[in-house]
Amino acid sequence: MVIDLEHNKNQISKEIKPKKHRKLKITVLVIVILILFFGFLFVKSGYLQVTYDIFKITGNTVKRTKTEQAIHYKYDNSNKFINILILGSDTDQKFNPNSILTQTIMIASVNPYQKKIYMISIPRDFWIKIPGYKANNGYSKFDTASEIGGIGLTRQLVEQYFGIQINYYAWIGLNGFVKLINTFGGVNVVPTHPVLDWSYPNDISGNPKLLYSAINLYISGAPQYMTGTRTLEYVRSRHGDLMGDFGRSKRQQQVLRILKNKLDNTSTIADIPSLFNSLSSIVRTDMTIPEVLKLSQIALSLKNAKIQSIILSPPKYSSVPNYLIGGQSVVLPNWTAIHKLFYKLYGN
Amino acid sequence: MDFSKENKISETKNIHNNVTKKKGKFKYIVLIGILLIIGYFIVKYNAIITNILNPKNLHSEISKNVTLSSQYNLNGKLYFVKNNNLWEISGHNAHKITTSGNISDIAISKNGKHVAFVTFHLNFSNLHQMNINGKNDVRITNWRNPNINYEAWSATPTYSPNGQYIAYMTNIRKLITGIPRAGLGVWMLPSNSRFNSYSSQLQGEKELTIPTRYTGGDAGVTWPNSNFLLYTYYIYYTGIAQPDSQIMLYDFSTQQSYPVTPTISEAMEPRLSPNGKYLSFTQRTGNNGNYLYTMQFNFNSILNHTETSSFNTYKSTLQLVNQGVNSHPTWSPKGNNLSFITLSNGSFDIAVKHVNYKNNGQLKFGQLKYITKSSNIDSTSKMYWL
Numbered sequence: 208m209v210i211d212l213e214h215n216k217n218q219i220s221k222e223i224k225p226k227k228h229r230k231l232k233i234t235v236l237v238i239v240i241l242i243l244f245f246g247f248l249f250v251k252s253g254y255l256q257v258t259y260d261i262f263k264i265t266g267n268t269v270k271r272t273k274t275e276q277a278i279h280y281k282y283d284n285s286n287k288f289i290n291i292l293i294l295g296s297d298t299d300q301k302f303n304p305n306s307i308l309t310q311t312i313m314i315a316s317v318n319p320y321q322k323k324i325y326m327i328s329i330p331r332d333f334w335i336k337i338p339g340y341k342a343n344n345g346y347s348k349f350d351t352a353s354e355i356g357g358i359g360l361t362r363q364l365v366e367q368y369f370g371i372q373i374n375y376y377a378w379i380g381l382n383g384f385v386k387l388i389n390t391f392g393g394v395n396v397v398p399t400h401p402v403l404d405w406s407y408p409n410d411i412s413g414n415p416k417l418l419y420s421a422i423n424l425y426i427s428g429a430p431q432y433m434t435g436t437r438t439l440e441y442v443r444s445r446h447g448d449l450m451g452d453f454g455r456s457k458r459q460q461q462v463l464r465i466l467k468n469k470l471d472n473t474s475t476i477a478d479i480p481s482l483f484n485s486l487s488s489i490v491r492t493d494m495t496i497p498e499v500l501k502l503s504q505i506a507l508s509l510k511n512a513k514i515q516s517i518i519l520s521p522p523k524y525s526s527v528p529n530y531l532i533g534g535q536s537v538v539l540p541n542w543t544a545i546h547k548l549f550y551k552l553y554g555n
Numbered sequence: 556m557d558f559s560k561e562n563k564i565s566e567t568k569n570i571h572n573n574v575t576k577k578k579g580k581f582k583y584i585v586l587i588g589i590l591l592i593i594g595y596f597i598v599k600y601n602a603i604i605t606n607i608l609n610p611k612n613l614h615s616e617i618s619k620n621v622t623l624s625s626q627y628n629l630n631g632k633l634y635f636v637k638n639n640n641l642w643e644i645s646g647h648n649a650h651k652i653t654t655s656g657n658i659s660d661i662a663i664s665k666n667g668k669h670v671a672f673v674t675f676h677l678n679f680s681n682l683h684q685m686n687i688n689g690k691n692d693v694r695i696t697n698w699r700n701p702n703i704n705y706e707a708w709s710a711t712p713t714y715s716p717n718g719q720y721i722a723y724m725t726n727i728r729k730l731i732t733g734i735p736r737a738g739l740g741v742w743m744l745p746s747n748s749r750f751n752s753y754s755s756q757l758q759g760e761k762e763l764t765i766p767t768r769y770t771g772g773d774a775g776v777t778w779p780n781s782n783f784l785l786y787t788y789y790i791y792y793t794g795i796a797q798p799d800s801q802i803m804l805y806d807f808s809t810q811q812s813y814p815v816t817p818t819i820s821e822a823m824e825p826r827l828s829p830n831g832k833y834l835s836f837t838q839r840t841g842n843n844g845n846y847l848y849t850m851q852f853n854f855n856s857i858l859n860h861t862e863t864s865s866f867n868t869y870k871s872t873l874q875l876v877n878q879g880v881n882s883h884p885t886w887s888p889k890g891n892n893l894s895f896i897t898l899s900n901g902s903f904d905i906a907v908k909h910v911n912y913k914n915n916g917q918l919k920f921g922q923l924k925y926i927t928k929s930s931n932i933d934s935t936s937k938m939y940w941l
Binding site: 392396397399400401402403405406421423425426427428429430431432446447448449450454457458461464465 | 704
């Protein structure tokens with residue numbers, strides 16, 4: 208008997224073919240299982256939430272106005288700095304979401320090449336001319352700019368008056384600040400002095416009835432651990448300060464420095480998801496995700512960089528805070544001294 | 556029929572099937588292994604995230620107990636506050652005396668029988684006294700009022716050497732003057748006072764110091780000697796956005812305050828050694844630090860100090876700890892050890908240095924040893940070593 212080898216080969220391949228189909232089916236099944244498995248883990252582990260949180264925080268672009276585009280920046284080197292406008296608002300419930308009073312206006316400048324970091328607090332009571340504002344011959348306090356024209360107008364005025372280009376803004380609310388500090392596990396602070404306030408706003412409880420009420424506040428001058436709420440009280444209280452807003456600016460910068468040190472010494476892999484989670488509903492920035500990541504990288508490279516903290520306080524940069532115009536306690540800026548300072552910081 | 560060839564074909568088929576089966580099984584095993592490994596890491600990572608997001612992760616919640624270090628065996632009894640409860644360390648034992656969770660700013664009488672302390676409430680705080688075992692709590696001040704403008708603060712009490720009086724910080728001056736801006740000043744009252752309030756007559760309350768307005772007031776009063784008190788005074792200087800601190804001495808005979816350290820010293824938290832010759836204190840630094848110092852102390856020299864004369868004793872300042880955050884230096888009863896609260900790995904703990912007295916009057920301090928570890932001591936309250 209002659210065996211037809213070709214025939215047998217074909218027979219074998221025919222028998223193997225359905226197995227190939229089976230193999231394909233198994234592969235597809237495995238891929239589906241893998242997708243489901245990783246999808247489940249992705250959701251379960253919070254990565255989805257983190258991605259969602261990052262999207263909520265970032266990319267909140269505020270259009271640059273025509274005036275802003277036409278601003279001629281005074282200092283040649285200012286573009287080599289990454290300038291971020293940090294805005295801290297009053298209780299969000301008190302205002303229209305798009306026109307919030309800014310209690311804190313700060314320029315954070317980072318120069319990755321020169322390894323320099325500046326934190327410059329702009330007094331909220333600076334008496335400036337605000338475009339479109341009709342009362343007081345167009346003059347108002349700096350903190351009302353965001354109430355009048357939103358973040359865009361505040362940014363425009365900072366650029367216009369201080370002569371530097373603001374690359375990004377970052378806005379944080381009061382509850383957000385509390386959450387942020389709690390995410391960091393609280394902070395250990397050596398207070399600048401005992402803080403005594405007889406009219407501290409009692410407005411973050413969420414109870415609308417208490418929104419405009421006040422409490423007595425006392426914070427010991429001894430070194431201490433502070434929770435988010437306590438830290439907010441420490442950086443926000445101003446009635447007990449002779450210099451009002453200037454005193455609290457000092458405290459705000461102190462806490463920011465503590466946070467930077469905490470970031471320097473934290474395993475960021477573990478902390479970033481929770482950080483974004485806590486910031487998602489209470490922080491807004493026009494930075495994109497790649498920009499946030501890039502900036503995080505830069506921040507890591509500046510671990511040991513010294514921060515130069517500047518408050519535009521009297522007598523050099525402004526008048527004392529009890530100057531009254533139209534019944535308002537305002538601060539008159541000394542623009543000559545301020546521009547000299549900015550030239551020294553950014554122009555060299 | 557060539558059976559050998561047919562067998563070979565069948566053998567080939569079998570081998571192929573076996574290999575395919577084995578390969579399939581192997582793939583599944585590898586796949587399950589990889590999934591398990593990835594799953595393990597993600598679950599582990601998820602636990603870290605959950606742990607961070609959990610508000611219980613906050614400092615005060617981390618440790619409810621006091622962990623003693625094996626580095627040091629404490630002679631006598633050291634009293635301190637943790638999680639608003641009074642604690643005592645003796646030898647190698649830490650013991651929680653109270654469980655009420657409302658105690659701050661303790662002071663222990665020299666005979667070790669009484670504890671003065673403060674309870675903080677929304678808008679006000681009150682001064683209390685109880686027995687050292689935590690019993691017989693009596694309220695000394697009652698600064699509660701339906702109108703928050705008439706509520707006030709009590710803080711940082713200290714006993715007179717004979718225990719009959721308590722000096723403490725309060726801002727009740729605001730009611731006398733009608734000026735809410737009045738900060739906390741040093742006042743004294745008999746330690747057997749009860750329920751002092753504005754509506755009734757203040758029982759033996761006496762104002763000793765008038766704080767500078769808008770500074771928050773004075774702080775950290777101690778009463779080491781029947782002749783004088785030591786406290787921290789805050790004052791503004793031109794162009795400075797925040798007040799500066801210095802240590803002052805209140806003399807009972809002249810009823811005047813005298814500077815112990817210069818005005819720009821940023822010195823605070825004074826504590827005199829048992830022999831009255833050395834003053835320990837802390838000094839704020841610009842980078843959120845608080846360092847520890849001692850200096851020679853001479854009562855007459857301080858009283859005779861004039862604006863033009865120099866701070867001779869301050870010049871003898873010796874730096875003990877020049878890094879981190881340190882507070883509340885506390886001498887041992889014999890003065891041969893100085894304990895203090897120090898920030899270590901994110902936790903306020905109690906540390907100690909041995910003190911050697913040299914013939915030339917200088918002090919020499921030993922190495923830093925920890926009394927507690929990772930215990931999150933309440934750093935706003937003073938400690939007492941009896």
